[in-house]
Amino acid sequence: MAYVRVCGLSELEEDTPKRVELDGTPISLVRTCDEVFAIYDICSHANVSLAEGEVDDCHVECWLHGSRFDLRSGKPDALPATRPVPVYPVKIEGDDVLVSLSQES
Numbered sequence: 001m002a003y004v005r006v007c008g009l010s011e012l013e014e015d016t017p018k019r020v021e022l023d024g025t026p027i028s029l030v031r032t033c034d035e036v037f038a039i040y041d042i043c044s045h046a047n048v049s050l051a052e053g054e055v056d057d058c059h060v061e062c063w064l065h066g067s068r069f070d071l072r073s074g075k076p077d078a079l080p081a082t083r084p085v086p087v088y089p090v091k092i093e094g095d096d097v098l099v100s101l102s103q104e105s
Contacts (some may be wrong), residue, residue, distance in 0.1 A: 003091055003098035010095055012036065017060060019051035022099055027088065029097065030071055033058045037071035038088040038099045045081035 006020045012031040019041055020027050026041035028051040041050050043062040050069065053061045059068045059077065067081030074084040091098040 001089065001100045001102045003089075003100045005096045006038075006099050007097050008095045009036070009092055009097055012097065015055040017051040017053065017055060019049060020099075022101060025101060027099060028060065029090075029099075030055055030060060032071065036090050036092060036097055038090050039069065039071055039074055040085040040087070042085070043067060043069075043081060044076065044083040044085050050085070 004022055006022055012018055012029060015032050017028045017030050020029055027038050028041040030037045032055050043050055045067050046064050048064045050060050050062060053063045058071050060071060061068045065080050067076050068078040069076050069085055074087040089100045
């Protein structure tokens with residue numbers, strides 16, 4: 001599994017999503033619950049950025065219609081979204097945040 005550096009850990013504010021692109025794939029990075037998560041940045045219900053949403057208890061909420069996605073699994077736990085979004089493996093090496101586009105299962 002190939003990992004690519006996407007930003008520095010010091011660039012991520014707690015509970016504040018950061019949008020990055022990796023090989024043309026939009027990703028929302030979230031530092032919360034003592035971890036860093038990488039989730040596909042586009043809501044599965046509407047074509048809007050999840051990085052513009054709010055983070056609470058290892059979930060990100062889509063700002064447009066209120067769908068909530070679990071940052072660990074990508075599964076929605078609040079309507080109107082019914083389809084999950086991909087999540088990606090993250091490694092921290094020093095201050096480097098590394099992400100792989102291989103999806104976690």
